[in-house]
Amino acid sequence: MNASLQGDFKINGLSLRSFVNLSPLEAEEVRRWRNHPEIRRFMYNDREIDSIEHIQFIESLRESSHSGYWVVHEENRPLGTLSLTRFNPLHHHAFLGIYANPFDSTKGRGKRLMEALLALSFSHFGLHTLKLEVMEENERAITLYETMGFVREGCWRDYIFKEGRYRSILLMGILNETL
Template structure:
């Protein structure tokens, strides 16, 4: 497990993208991630919701090098930052992880979701050698659900009324989706 965790704490070039682990980000990249995550178009879809104070973000970034079960990467292409992908709650014994992803909201009009998903799937299955990749997505995030389905993820269930939408004063279900290595390799 320790060797596998160390292996995931390096830069990767996957699917035409460079994945830089949060532990290796420079000061400007740390700010870029914070700005993307706090952008209303991204923050709205996070189950934690709301704005993250910069001090809390810096504390989170400072813990990244010690992580053995949560791996976060800033993804870049030739034009700059396109988003963030993550393998969370990595279970080495059962070879599964939970997907985290968001695109750079300042790069409008570009199809960034597909390359981000392709890169994180390659990271999960070719690099980390996982058996399955899971995700949770708000049922009102239809665009993301469609993107996940195009990438091969299947519906597996739901967490009923799991997220409270402050702006709508109502609870939203989280759809559970997943893909196995076999499904990814042989769609």
């Protein structure tokens, strides 16, 4: 298993550039997406990220063997970002993260991003299973995950306290049936 999570990749006609290889301007663009209200509202940490925190986060990835983050482009069009965290080479699992570019409304970008992440996880990294956590009210993301073959594997009730009330978290997963 190749565990270099800080590499760049070309997958299904998409280019995946590691956060650690972005120019300062490109990194700033990613921060703009991450701070957009439509992205923040579905994140555990929903406060705005300032530029110092963002740079420190990217720096922290350089030596990481358990987290990788990528910006995805289709030709020159930025589709969004993908991540693998809690990457475990012993048990062949990881957790995914995804957000689409909130300034682009092309239909199907979620599916394109997910197809690339599944190919990266299963074909390149040789994972056996990919897991995720999603807020129960995030219907758009849940629809996407189910379309891609993820199934509901559990639920953490009232796990997150956000805007004055508790939110439950669905745990979903997909197996690489070829391994």
